[in-house]
Amino acid sequence: MNRESTITAIRLILADDEMMIRAGVKAILAADPEIHVVAEASNGAEAVDLTLRHRPDVVLMDIRMPVMDGLAATAEIKRKVPETSVLILTTFSEDEYVARALGDGAGGFMLKSGDPRELLTGVHAAARGAAYLSAEVAGRIIAELNRGSAGQRMVRNAASRERVETLTERERQVLALLGQGLSNADIAKRLHVVEGTVKSYVSSILMSLAVRNRVQAAIIAYETGLVEKEL
Incomplete structure (x- = not known):
């Protein structure tokens, strides 16, 4: 369990x-x-x-x-x-x-x-x-993460968008829900899939975005506007 x-x-x-x-x-x-x-x-x-x-x-x-x-x-x-x-x-x-x-x-x-x-x-x-x-x-x-010159901010934001664009449509949906603070079980219910499938999506998302944990992934979801799009 x-x-x-x-x-x-x-x-x-x-x-x-x-x-x-x-x-x-x-x-x-x-x-x-x-x-x-x-x-x-x-x-x-x-x-x-x-x-x-x-x-x-x-x-x-x-x-x-x-x-x-x-x-x-x-x-x-x-x-x-x-x-x-x-x-x-x-x-x-x-x-x-x-x-x-x-x-x-x-x-x-x-x-x-x-x-x-x-x-x-x-x-x-x-x-x-x-x-x-x-x-x-x-x-x-x-x-705070974007402090620095306008050029540095543009590079960071562009890099985040490029990484998100490598995700599949379903992975972007999962990332948006993760950014809203939903657990794997909550996401599974929202998308009508089993929890094991969501876990696989989350693992793939973290690897594709090159982040260590869900909070860092959630930041990218906000940074690229995915959360606002879902809301």
């Missing part, structure tokens, strides 16, 4: 060095009976230790923390407990850190100033193994 079909309750670790932020986030999460906060961490090193102990489905990770920051903690968690999804909590002033986290295996990015309902949606998506990016966050990440 796969991860998406076995999760009934989402076990979550909340990592943030600000007690009031943790209290506020916990209050939001408590509105969803399927989400259970099993532990809280006040720094990245503690988040890693608690993840090794509890093996949660999701770690909700702040970026700026003492001892070990959220980026280093994310990389360590994905190395030691790859089945745990890490959902990054970020602010607009941390865009450059978010861009770095893409390569560390983060499963999604949430804004601390965002809609509380979006937080719950993001946690559920991360627990299912899906990539989760709000349109606002995706826009900020793309802007």
